[in-house]
Amino acid sequence: MLTRWWQSRTLARERRRYCRSDWRAARAALPLLAGLSDEQDGRLADLALRFLRDKRLEAVQGLQLTAQMRLIIGLQAALPVLELGLDWYRGWYALILYPAEFVPAREYVDADGLVWVDDAVKSGEAWEQGPVILSWADVAAGRTLDGYNVVLHELAHKLDMRDGAANGRPPLHAGMSGQSWTQAFTAAYADLNRRAAAGNATLIDPYGAESPAEFFAVVSEAFFEVPGLLNAEYPAVYSQLRAFYRQDPLARLGAGARPGNR
Numbered sequence: 001m002l003t004r005w006w007q008s009r010t011l012a013r014e015r016r017r018y019c020r021s022d023w024r025a026a027r028a029a030l031p032l033l034a035g036l037s038d039e040q041d042g043r044l045a046d047l048a049l050r051f052l053r054d055k056r057l058e059a060v061q062g063l064q065l066t067a068q069m070r071l072i073i074g075l076q077a078a079l080p081v082l083e084l085g086l087d088w089y090r091g092w093y094a095l096i097l098y099p100a101e102f103v104p105a106r107e108y109v110d111a112d113g114l115v116w117v118d119d120a121v122k123s124g125e126a127w128e129q130g131p132v133i134l135s136w137a138d139v140a141a142g143r144t145l146d147g148y149n150v151v152l153h154e155l156a157h158k159l160d161m162r163d164g165a166a167n168g169r170p171p172l173h174a175g176m177s178g179q180s181w182t183q184a185f186t187a188a189y190a191d192l193n194r195r196a197a198a199g200n201a202t203l204i205d206p207y208g209a210e211s212p213a214e215f216f217a218v219v220s221e222a223f224f225e226v227p228g229l230l231n232a233e234y235p236a237v238y239s240q241l242r243a244f245y246r247q248d249p250l251a252r253l254g255a256g257a258r259p260g261n262r
C-alpha cells in the first residue's frame with residue numbers, strides 16, 4: 001500500500017514538471033508518434049512519465065536538460081514498450097546524456113588477457129545491467145523519420161538484454177515461434193552483410209551488419225521510423241517485430257515514410 005501511495009505521489013510530482021507547451025513541443029518534434037489513437041497517446045504519455053520518474057536522467061559535460069528534452073526522451077523511450085509495459089526496462093536506473101558524440105576511452109580485457117582501449121566515437125551505448133548513454137546532438141538529429149533514432153536503438157539493446165547478453169533476440173512472447181524468428185532474422189542479416197560487403201547501397205543502415213545484436217537494434221529503428229521500407233526489404237523481419245512489439249507502425253504511419261539524408 002505504502003509503495004503504491006509513494007508511486008502515485010512521485011508520479012504526480014513528475015507530471016508537474018511539464019506544462020502544456022512542453023508536451024506540445026515534444027510531440028511536434030516526434031513525427032514517429034503520428035497516427036496513435038487518443039487512447040494510445042494517453043497511455044504513451046503515462047508510460048513516459050513513469051519512465052522519467054523511474055530512471056535518473058543525468059546530463060554531463062555542461063549539457064542543460066530542459067523539461068522539453070526530458071519529454072522528448074521519455075516519449076520515445078515509451079514507444080517500444082507501449083504494448084509491453086515498463087517492466088521490460090527494469091533492472092537499470094540511469095540514462096546519461098552527453099552534449100554530443102562521446103569517446104568512452106574504456107579499457108577492457110579480451111579472452112587472451114590483453115588490455116585494449118575502446119576509443120571509438122559513439123552516439124549511444126547500452127550497458128548490460130547498467131546505464132543507457134546518449135548523445136543529445138544525435139537524439140535531436142533523430143527526430144526526422146529517416147530510420148535513424150539513437151533512443152530506439154539503445155533501448156532495443158536493453159530489450160534484447162532482458163534474457164542475458166545482447167544476441168539479437170529478445171525473449172519472445174508465448175505464441176511466437178523461435179524458429180520463425182531465427183529464420184527471418186538469419187536470412188535478412190546474411191543479406192545485409194552480403195550487400196554491405198559488396199559495397200552496395202542498402203536501404204537499411206549497414207551498421208546492422210556488425211552483429212546480430214546491432215541488426216536487431218537497427219531494424220527496430222527502421223520498424224518505428226520507416227516501416228514501409230523495412231516491410232519492403234525484409235517482410236518476414238517486419239512481421240516478427242510486429243508480433244514482438246505488438247504494434248503495426250506501417251498501418252499507423254503508412255508506407256510514405258522514406259529515409260531522408262543520412
Ligand SMILES: [Zn+2]
Binds near residue numbers: 157217
Ligand atoms: Zn548498437
